[in-house]
Amino acid sequence: MMGPRRVTLAMTGASGAQYGLRLLDCLVQEDREVHFLISKAAQLVLATETDVLLPPKPQAMQQFLTEYTGAAAGQVRVYGKEDWMSSVASGSGAPSAMVVVPCSTGTLSAIATGACNSLIERAADVVLKERRQLVIVPREAPYxxxxxxxxxxxxxxxxxxLPASPGFYHQPQSIEDLVDFVVARILNILQIPQDMLPRWGEHHQADWNE
Structure with a gap:
């Protein structure tokens, strides 16, 4: 299996909830175990930008996301804001990779200063201190x-x-194509297989061989 087997996915209160949902779906389809964290602000953004209404309680949210993504039982694990006993809160049990998408500038600041006032911030702090893989996807303009x-x-x-800055060289035809561009870049960083976006040069090579 290429890439990490377990991934922590955190969604915070910046615009771009579609990126987080799409990444969750891709990770599930690639048979990864996902430890899911979401802030209250992110839940509000999610309800504003999509038609997905997450249950407020972690257990109900876990059941909802399991059914929403078609995940196996236990494949998606949801933790609350202050679930300090969860595996993501300690270096001895945390996944080897974490993605914060979208990442608000408030969360960006908290992670950069080691604030650890929520489980999202603590999980990111763990990834940094253990020298594991942390991918931050900020969505703000201007900086x-x-x-x-x-x-x-x-x-x-x-x-x-990895700013949420979609490219256009793949000639996107829909908003979903723009979302997939960013999510594919995240998966490439994690070295998890994806077929949404060819790597630069691959489509030119295919044209040349025709």
Missing amino acids: SSIHLENMLKLSNMGAVI
Whole structure:
């Protein structure tokens, strides 16, 4: 199996809830175990930007997402904001990779300063201290100097900063195509197989061989 077997996926209160939902679906389809975290602000954004209404309680949310993605029992695990006994809160049990998508600038700041005031912040702190893979997907425009300084700080710590900036060289025909572009880039970073977006040069090579 290429890439991590277990992935922590956190959604926070920036625009771009579709990215998080699509990544969750892709991870499930690639048979990964997903530890799912979502802030209250992200739940509000999700309800605003999509027709998905998540139950407020972690257990009910876990059941909902399991059915929504067609996951196997136990494949998607949902934790509450202060579930400090969860595996993602400790380096001895946390997954080897974490993606925060979308990442609000508030969460970006908290992770960069090691605030650990919520399980999302603590899980990211664990990934950094254990030298594991952290992918941050900020969605803001324009960026202030504070945002850029926090991104640089996290990049220097080893995190990957992957802004939600869709490309157009694949000639997208729908919003879903734009979402898939960003999600495919995340999966590439995680080294998890995806067929949504050819790597640069592959489609040119195919045309040349015809």
